[in-house]
């Protein structure tokens with residue numbers, strides 16, 4: 001396990017060395033773009049109050065940073081492999097076109113959190129996951145739907161903690177079988 005700035009870490013990896021990428025980047029742009037209420041849905045990641053919270057500068061999901069991040073993901077991924085990128089609705093609107101420039105988008109998956117959360121108009125109950133490829137690759141299973149109803153984590157340790165079942169479904173779809 002490595003704790004490092006995402007872009008520096010990716011730059012340190014050789015090209016074509018990664019079998020699958022599952023990424024859930026910081027959504028700081030959401031706060032900057034919201035014109036609702038106080039425009040603050042989540043706090044700063046560095047504000048967790050833990051001593052070990054500042055391993056790196058917080059990733060700002062500006063269009064420039066995001067393009068560099070995704071280009072590095074593309075560089076390190078092997079050919080004919082998959083990437084999953086998590087988005088909330090706001091970052092999907094602004095950043096998904098960059099993902100489409102870099103990867104071949106195959107699905108926009110929806111994580112249905114089952115119970116409503118915050119929201120100034122319709123209350124939020126979902127997030128999105130872009131499923132994309134570098135080259136051609138089938139899913140391991142053709143029976144997984146594109147809406148995943150999985151309850152959010154109750155009493156989470158930090159604001160963005162996601163249920164592990166989401167990531168298990170991604171691995172079910174795309175991980176190499178029988179690789180230790």
Ligand SMILES: C[S@@+](CC[C@H](N)C(=O)[O-])C[C@H]1O[C@@H](n2cnc3c(N)ncnc32)[C@H](O)[C@@H]1O
Nearest residue numbers: 004005006024025026045057058059160161162
């Ligand atoms: C949306 S959260 C991911 C939550 C994670 N999927 C989970 O369920 O625990 C975004 C994460 O990106 C981390 N982060 C922020 N800036 C970063 C950077 N420059 N490099 C790597 N990670 C960063 C934050 O600390 C935060 O944990």
